[in-house]
Amino acid sequence: MSGGGRDGMNPLRQLSLDQLRQRTSAKWREYPDDVLPLWVAEMDVPLAEPVARAITDAVARGDTGYAAGTAYPQALAEFARRRWGWDGLALERTALVPDVMHGVMEALRLVTEPGCAVVVNCPVYPPFYAFVAHADRRIVEAPLGAELRIDFGTLEDAFRRARADGRPAAYLLCNPHNPTGVVHTADELAAVAELAERHGVRVIADEIHAPVVAGGARFVPYLSVPGAENGLSLMSASKGWNLAGLRGALLVAGPAAAGELARVPFEVSESTSHLGVIAHTAAFRDGGEWLDALLTGLDDNRRLLAALLAEHLPAIRHRPGQATYLAWLDCRALGLGDDPAAVFLDRGRVALTSGVAFGTGGAGHARLNLATAPELLTEAVRRMAAAVTVA
Numbered sequence: 030m031s032g033g034g035r036d037g038m039n040p041l042r043q044l045s046l047d048q049l050r051q052r053t054s055a056k057w058r059e060y061p062d063d064v065l066p067l068w069v070a071e072m073d074v075p076l077a078e079p080v081a082r083a084i085t086d087a088v089a090r091g092d093t094g095y096a097a098g099t100a101y102p103q104a105l106a107e108f109a110r111r112r113w114g115w116d117g118l119a120l121e122r123t124a125l126v127p128d129v130m131h132g133v134m135e136a137l138r139l140v141t142e143p144g145c146a147v148v149v150n151c152p153v154y155p156p157f158y159a160f161v162a163h164a165d166r167r168i169v170e171a172p173l174g175a176e177l178r179i180d181f182g183t184l185e186d187a188f189r190r191a192r193a194d195g196r197p198a199a200y201l202l203c204n205p206h207n208p209t210g211v212v213h214t215a216d217e218l219a220a221v222a223e224l225a226e227r228h229g230v231r232v233i234a235d236e237i238h239a240p241v242v243a244g245g246a247r248f249v250p251y252l253s254v255p256g257a258e259n260g261l262s263l264m265s266a267s268k269g270w271n272l273a274g275l276r277g278a279l280l281v282a283g284p285a286a287a288g289e290l291a292r293v294p295f296e297v298s299e300s301t302s303h304l305g306v307i308a309h310t311a312a313f314r315d316g317g318e319w320l321d322a323l324l325t326g327l328d329d330n331r332r333l334l335a336a337l338l339a340e341h342l343p344a345i346r347h348r349p350g351q352a353t354y355l356a357w358l359d360c361r362a363l364g365l366g367d368d369p370a371a372v373f374l375d376r377g378r379v380a381l382t383s384g385v386a387f388g389t390g391g392a393g394h395a396r397l398n399l400a401t402a403p404e405l406l407t408e409a410v411r412r413m414a415a416a417v418t419v420a
């Protein structure tokens with residue numbers, strides 16, 4: 030599928046459907062071969078060359094032991110300085126964690142106790158619900174407001190409910206937000222910090238999608254805003270470079286949370302994959318050029334998707350995201366019920382993620398993963414439109 034010039038650089042144009050179907054990961058194995066899979070957050074890209082080289086070199090050395098050292102936080106700190114103009118990531122305030130969601134659970138253990146409340150902005154990444162429950166905490170929903178942004182009145186009400194029993198509480202912020210692709214502004218994040226401080230709620234920011242911003246958008250790290258000193262953040266190269274199979278993440282603490290971070294058990298950090306750490310380090314350190322080519326390809330795909338929907342499925346409401354490679358589709362006007370993804374799968378043979386699992390506000394919606402070749406994106410929308418026509 031690769032063309033010359035700019036297209037030749039686009040990682041989303043390198044692999045054919047036949048090549049992708051040979052993959053054994055979840056995206057390509059969950060559904061039968063007649064289904065076009067645009068669901069789970071994996072990308073249809075080859076591994077970035079610097080990452081592939083780092084991994085194959087390690088394998089050639091037999092370097093497959095336990096993770097050690099500070100190369101990963103060092104690479105992230107330099108990436109944060111270059112990309113986000115943030116120089117506040119201190120190596121001594123980072124801990125390796127096996128992956129982002131296990132890092133979220135560790136962070137919850139640091140700042141809350143079993144039975145405590147965790148506030149989330151629904152609709153939101155479904156594992157937030159599952160992992161909070163698995164950590165024996167309880168969810169308090171603060172639905173997103175107008176234009177799918179944080180509604181501060183709703184958030185304050187949720188903070189009050191979360192703290193009503195006088196026990197510690199946390200706010201699991203998704204920055205940028207999955208599934209809407211909203212990038213929170215510096216002002217919004219500072220308002221979050223102020224509100225959290227006022228209500229005694231601790232902020233844990235999941236910033237896994239931070240590298241994947243659209244042209245013109247600017248990611249602001251939560252820990253960089255005034256008032257966020259006791260915050261915790263989870264960062265990873267997993268989404269930016271498609272490394273879910275090479276797991277690893279960093280739990281990063283603001284200056285006032287350093288003491289808590291020090292309580293992360295050694296065993297947790299040691300459970301992080303050494304090969305994962307090598308891959309993530311190479312991505313943040315040497316993967317900038319590859320990332321830029323990806324971001325250009327994703328910008329093209331966001332525009333393509335908007336045009337395809339306007340032409341073939343104008344009843345779907347969709348606001349192109351400022352980050353992530355996920356598109357949140359409001360399908361309520363199609364009259365397909367609470368779970369339009371089920372209809373697109375049954376009648377169109379295209380797999381999206383059902384909106385229902387994203388919590389309150391998710392019914393009638395579906396999430397589409399646009400990190401694929403433009404041809405496959407085009408075919409997916411064609412199939413969705415055919416499914417609706419059949420209806």
Ligand SMILES: Cc1ncc(COP(=O)(O)O)c(C=O)c1O
Binds near residue numbers: 130265
């Ligand atoms: C917001 C968010 N957090 C966490 C994850 C998963 O991260 P990990 O596989 O490192 O646990 C994802 C994956 O898509 C995600 O979108």
